Amino acid sequence: MRLPTMAGSVREDAPAALVVFLVALPLCLGIALASGAPLFSGVISGIVGGIVIGILSGSQLMVSGPAAGLTAIVVSAIGTLGSYPAFLMAVVLSGGVQIVLGALRAGVISYYFPSSVIRGMLAAIGLILILKQLPHAVGWDHDFEGDESFVQPDGDTTFTAIDHALHAIEPGALLIAAVSLALLTVWDKTVLKRLKLLPGPLVAVLAGVGINAALQQSGSNWTLLAEHLVQLPVASSAGEFFSFLSLPDFSASLRADTWRVAVTLGVVASLETLLSLEATDRMDTHKRVSPPNRELFAQGVGNALSGLIGGLPMTGVIVRSAANIDAGGKTKLAAILHGVLLLVAVVTIPALLNSIPLASLAAVLLYTGFKLAHPRIFRAMWGQGWKQSLPFAATIVAILLTDLLVGITLGLAMAFAFILLDEVRFECFTVTSPPGAVLKRVQLQEQVSFLNKASLAKLLASLEPGDRLEINGSSCRVIHRDVLEQMADFQRQALERGIDLRLVGIDLPTPPLGH
Amino acid sequence: MEYIRRLFAQNRDIVADICKHDPEFFAKRANKQEPHFLFIGCADSRVPIETLTGVAPGEMFVHRNIANQVRSVDLNLLSVLQYAVEVLDVEHVIVCGHYGCGGVKAAMGDQSYGLVDHWLAGIRDTCARHEMELARLGDDKRRFERMVDLNVLRQVHNLTRTPIVQSAWKRGRRPMLHGIVYDIHDGLLKELVMQVDGNDRARELLTTQRDSVGG
Numbered sequence: 001m002r003l004p005t006m007a008g009s010v011r012e013d014a015p016a017a018l019v020v021f022l023v024a025l026p027l028c029l030g031i032a033l034a035s036g037a038p039l040f041s042g043v044i045s046g047i048v049g050g051i052v053i054g055i056l057s058g059s060q061l062m063v064s065g066p067a068a069g070l071t072a073i074v075v076s077a078i079g080t081l082g083s084y085p086a087f088l089m090a091v092v093l094s095g096g097v098q099i100v101l102g103a104l105r106a107g108v109i110s111y112y113f114p115s116s117v118i119r120g121m122l123a124a125i126g127l128i129l130i131l132k133q134l135p136h137a138v139g140w141d142h143d144f145e146g147d148e149s150f151v152q153p154d155g156d157t158t159f160t161a162i163d164h165a166l167h168a169i170e171p172g173a174l175l176i177a178a179v180s181l182a183l184l185t186v187w188d189k190t191v192l193k194r195l196k197l198l199p200g201p202l203v204a205v206l207a208g209v210g211i212n213a214a215l216q217q218s219g220s221n222w223t224l225l226a227e228h229l230v231q232l233p234v235a236s237s238a239g240e241f242f243s244f245l246s247l248p249d250f251s252a253s254l255r256a257d258t259w260r261v262a263v264t265l266g267v268v269a270s271l272e273t274l275l276s277l278e279a280t281d282r283m284d285t286h287k288r289v290s291p292p293n294r295e296l297f298a299q300g301v302g303n304a305l306s307g308l309i310g311g312l313p314m315t316g317v318i319v320r321s322a323a324n325i326d327a328g329g330k331t332k333l334a335a336i337l338h339g340v341l342l343l344v345a346v347v348t349i350p351a352l353l354n355s356i357p358l359a360s361l362a363a364v365l366l367y368t369g370f371k372l373a374h375p376r377i378f379r380a381m382w383g384q385g386w387k388q389s390l391p392f393a394a395t396i397v398a399i400l401l402t403d404l405l406v407g408i409t410l411g412l413a414m415a416f417a418f419i420l421l422d423e424v425r426f427e428c429f430t431v432t433s434p435p436g437a438v439l440k441r442v443q444l445q446e447q448v449s450f451l452n453k454a455s456l457a458k459l460l461a462s463l464e465p466g467d468r469l470e471i472n473g474s475s476c477r478v479i480h481r482d483v484l485e486q487m488a489d490f491q492r493q494a495l496e497r498g499i500d501l502r503l504v505g506i507d508l509p510t511p512p513l514g515h
Numbered sequence: 516m517e518y519i520r521r522l523f524a525q526n527r528d529i530v531a532d533i534c535k536h537d538p539e540f541f542a543k544r545a546n547k548q549e550p551h552f553l554f555i556g557c558a559d560s561r562v563p564i565e566t567l568t569g570v571a572p573g574e575m576f577v578h579r580n581i582a583n584q585v586r587s588v589d590l591n592l593l594s595v596l597q598y599a600v601e602v603l604d605v606e607h608v609i610v611c612g613h614y615g616c617g618g619v620k621a622a623m624g625d626q627s628y629g630l631v632d633h634w635l636a637g638i639r640d641t642c643a644r645h646e647m648e649l650a651r652l653g654d655d656k657r658r659f660e661r662m663v664d665l666n667v668l669r670q671v672h673n674l675t676r677t678p679i680v681q682s683a684w685k686r687g688r689r690p691m692l693h694g695i696v697y698d699i700h701d702g703l704l705k706e707l708v709m710q711v712d713g714n715d716r717a718r719e720l721l722t723t724q725r726d727s728v729g730g
Contacts, residue, residue, distance in 0.1 A: 438549050439604030468604055470686065504686045 003286055004060075009330035011196050016329035017337030019201040019364070020063055021345065023323045024050075024338060025353060026230050026361055030145030031066040034153055035074040037084060037312055039233060042066045043346055044245070044311030048302050050339015053314070054332050056298035059290035062280040063320035063335045064302060066312040068148040069272050069404045070265065074312065077261040081252060088248030088307045090261040095304025097266025098296050107292025110274040114415035116388045119381060120395025121408055122279050125318050126372025127400060129365045131158045136362035137177035139170025139228050145358070146319070149403040158400070172222035173359035176211050180204035180363030188367075199327045201364040208360025230356045232346060242347075246310040265303075268405065269315045273299050275408060276316035283325050322368050387422070391415035420451070428452035429459070429471070439468040444506075448479045453486055460490050465498040474505025484509050541572075550576045553599040553690070555592070555670070556611040557583045557618065561699050564611065568704075576605060581634055582618025582666065583610055585673040597679050600690055608674060608690045611704075612667040613697040619663050638662075641669050667694040667707050668720060675717035688712040 006013070024046050032042030042065075049064035057064070078087045101107070128148055135143065143152045143161060150158050187193060187200030215223040252258045277290050295316070303313050324334050345353060381392045395411025402410075428448045433441040442459070463469060471487070473479060488508040494501040533540050552575045554564055565575060578595040585592060599605045612619075621628055622638035642649070645665055652658045671694040674680055683690060692711040695704050711717055 434602060436547075437602040437604070438547075439602070441601075472686065502687055 003288065004330035006331045006333045009333065012328045012330045013334040014337060015197055015199045015202060016324055016327035016334040017341060019199055019205075019327035020320055020324045020329070020334060020338040021341040022201070022205050022356065023361060023364060024063070024065055024320050024342065025232070025346075025356075026358060027068075027146040027317075027320065028066055028342070029231065030147070031068055031071055032312060034068070034071045034144040034147065035066075035312060036078055037074065037087075038310075040346075041084075041310055041312045043342055044309060045306050045314045047339050047343045048306040048309075048311055049314040050335055050337075050342060052305055052339075053298045053302040053316075054336035054339055056294075056301055057290070057332065057335075058294040058298075059277055059280060059316070060286075060288055060331050061284055061321055061325055061329060061335075062277055062290065062295075062316045063324050063338060064273070064299065064314050064316050065320060067269070067272060067315040067317050068146045070269060070313055070315065072149070072403075073261075073264060073268060077265070080257055081255075081261060083249060085246065085249035086252035086255075086258065087261070088246070088310060089250060089252035090258045090265060091307030091311075091313045092248055092304050093253060093259060093262035093307075094265035094269065094313060095300040095302070095307060097263055098270050098300030098303060100300075101266065101270050102293045102296030102300060105293050106270070107274060107294075107296050110278050110292040113275060113278050114391065114412070114419065116381065116384075116391040117395050117408065117411040117415050118275070118278050118282060119377065120392040120411050121275060121399065121404070122282070122318065122322075123373045123377055123392070124396040124399035124407060125322075125404075126369040126374075127396065128158070129319060129369025130373065131162060131400075133362040133365045133369065135161050135165035136358045137173065137366060138165050138168075139173030139224070139359060140165030140168055141228055141358055145361075148399075150401050170222075170224065170228060170359075172212065172215055172220070172224045173228055173357065175222065176208045176224070176357050177359040177363045177366075179211060180208050180360045181366065183207055184363060184367045196328060201323065201327055201367075204363055205356060205360045208357045208363075209355050212355065212357050224357050224359070226354070228358055230354050230358065230361075232350045232353055248307055248310075265313050266300075269299065269303065269313055270296055272405070273316040276318050276321060279318055280316065280321045280325075283322060285325075319365065319368065322372055323364065326368055326371060387418045391418060423449075423451045424454045426452070427455045427459075429456070432472070439470055439500075441470045441472065444471060444473045444476050444479070446475060446477050448473075448476060448483050450480045450482055452480070453483055456483060456486060460486075463494070463497075463499050463501075468500040468502075470502040470504060471506065472504040476505070479506065481509060544573045548573050548576075548603065550574050550599075550603055551606050552576065553596065553603075553605045553608045554578070554611060555583055555585060555595075555609065555674075557581065557613055557616055559613060559616065561615075562611070562613050562697055564697075567697070567702065576603060581631060582616055582622070582638060583612055583670060584634065584637060585610065585670040585677075586637060587673065587677060593677065593679065596674075596677065600679055600683050605690055607693060608680075609693045609695060610667050610670045610674065611695050611697055612663045612670075613699055614660050614663055615699050616663050616666075619666055620659060623659065623662055637669070638666055641665055664696060664707055667696055670694070671708060671711060672717065672720050675711060675714070675720065684713055 028042035028046040029039055032039050045066040053064040074087070077090060078084060081087050081090060132143065132147055135141070136145070140161070142154045143156065152158070152161060156164060183204045184200045187203055212224050273295060274292055277292060277295050281288065281290055299315065306312065306314060381389045391411050391414045394414045395407055398410040399407025429442040429444050431440065432443050433439060484506070487503060487506065491501055491503065491508070550573060554575050554577045556562055556564055556577070556579045558579045558581050564577065576595070576599045578592060580592070599608070618635055619638055621631070622635040623642055642662060649658050649661060652661055671692050674692050680690070680692070689712065693709050694707040696707055697704055708720060711720060
């Protein structure tokens with residue numbers, strides 16, 4: 001399979017960009033709303049995330065923009081710093097923090113995200129999409145678009161919101177969502193899939209707009225009102241948008257608080273970006289590998305720029321990236337174009353955008369969610385044994401019941417505990433003598449680490465008076481000093497206990513005085 | 516038949532005698548052996564090494580062939596050596612010759628004995644290599660005994676060249692190799708070369724063979 005080029009993939013990337021743009025628009029607005037920031041700050045962040053990060057990033061498929069995972073930090077930071085311009089200063093500085101992290105090669109930690117946790121995160125985001133978009137699909141638009149936390153700002157939890165929604169179904173929304181979902185399925189499962197210029201999600205949104213227009217024409221009371229549609233402030237759109245390109249309060253950089261927020265934002269945004277990067281790479285059918293340190297640099301520049309012109313902080317985001325891949329996006333052109341569309345469309349055609357029903361977009365996200373949390377994924381993970389499936393399941397449950405970062409942290413903790421356990425129980429030697437040999441001979445592996453102490457201790461503890469053991473370390477490259485001391489200690493003990501211990505090719509350290 | 520019967524009868528007597536002192540004697544040894552010695556000796560019926568040294572069952576691993584040969588192509592000996600060194604972890608490997616050895620005597624003469632001539636080819640080589648030294652010895656008896664000694668030293672040297680002994684020495688100074696000879700006239704064991712436990716000692720072995728004349 002040849003890797004796609006930007007020039008060769010315009011036919012796929014342009015429609016995908018349109019879909020990502022449609023999905024991103026309500027998310028940008030919703031996250032700005034939830035952050036307690038001016039509405040357009042989310043759009044600015046989306047534009048910078050699309051164009052600037054799109055150009056600088058080494059990832060072909062990841063989309064960046066305002067992230068639900070940061071809203072909690074943003075809300076409290078604006079409160080602590082006292083003003084939005086002061087907060088913008090922190091955003092600029094957080095970009096600097098990310099650039100420094102990139103220069104320090106901190107991105108390598110992304111190589112250590114266990115597969116089970118990344119898959120768990122993807123499945124959890126899929127489930128979250130399904131659970132959170134279900135109310136939007138039936139016309140219950142109380143929570144902000146893009147919320148990923150269990151406890152919502154409107155006081156509901158993920159589950160009570162669904163309960164409320166099911167008691168207040170808007171028939172128009174349900175109709176539009178159902179038709180959109182049907183179209184998405186048909187498009188995905190039939191030959192229509194090959195219409196590269198007309199991807200399913202675009203058809204679904206167009207159908208939603210059409211149905212609502214028809215309802216309105218016929219004067220039906222099923223017609224969806226403004227609260228169930230995309231809500232871009234129209235009257236002063238262009239003017240308000242450009243007037244909002246505001247500068248940060250540079251004097252805030254002299255305050256320690258600002259720096260504290262900057263470092264928090266920089267670290268959390270980097271972590272979320274690296275997780276998204278890893279997850280996006282995993283969804284890539286071409287299995288391209290994105291350089292993590294370059295990504296941190298790109299994100300840093302993006303955040304610094306976004307902060308400078310009044311935008312929210314951003315990260316790589318999974319929902320938009322997944323939508324991009326679903327819609328057939330092949331190269332970074334799709335991400336860049338989605339940024340351009342945000343810039344152009346928001347200024348020029350706000351009224352048209354405001355006719356898009358949230359229920360259509362909910363259908364698109366439900367479909368994306370279903371793909372992320374497909375039963376096949378759960379079956380596959382279950383088949384990999386409990387050491388994989390347990391962190392996977394823990395990550396999902398924790399993310400669903402808390403939020404992305406807390407859930408991921410719990411999943412990582414469990415996965416690392418298992419990895420450590422494996423490492424500790426891993427026998428750092430091979431027995432080279434036949435069973436029942438009078439002299440048991442073991443060959444130490446090339447590298448004997450601190451974690452191998454337990455397996456060696458177990459071997460030594462199994463010896464009884466009269467036993468003979470030869471430990472051959474002649475093919476070792478590294479033996480951890482603690483392990484050497486462990487052997488030296490045992491050698492003295494062995495003499496007293498009548499155990500014949502022979503060390504071959506192992507230089508024992510002289511013990512430090514007094515111990 | 517009566518000779519065979521005698522073996523069974525004597526066996527019963529001996530076992531009964533042992534069990535009188537230690538009823539668990541055989542049970543204790545049934546599941547494991549941890550011998551200290553590997554003995555490589557001559558098949559000659561007059562060299563019953565366990566009886567002569569008083570070792571108990573379980574103490575000595577034994578390999579015997581005509582004229583106590585160590586040949587690098589002898590799968591039988593190499594198997595015994597490998598098992599003794601690497602599995603049983605024996606501390607000492609002893610090559611033991613004996614005066615009056617028929618094999619050595621045959622190799623020194625021109626008489627043909629059939630298949631066994633092939634087996635003894637190595638001793639003929641040793642004989643040829645030391646022709647001058649042997650010629651200087653006055654009488655046949657001293658020449659014969661010297662050849663028995665030289666044969667033992669040669670076999671110890673052969674042992675040091677086996678990969679089994681070489682790789683064991685890489686891991687530590689064991690097993691120790693010893694060359695001894697048994698004098699069937701007085702029943703006593705005599706040391707020829709003791710405690711060869713590394714390549715430095717193995718090299719001395721060749722010097723010993725060349726220089727020391729008639730013990």
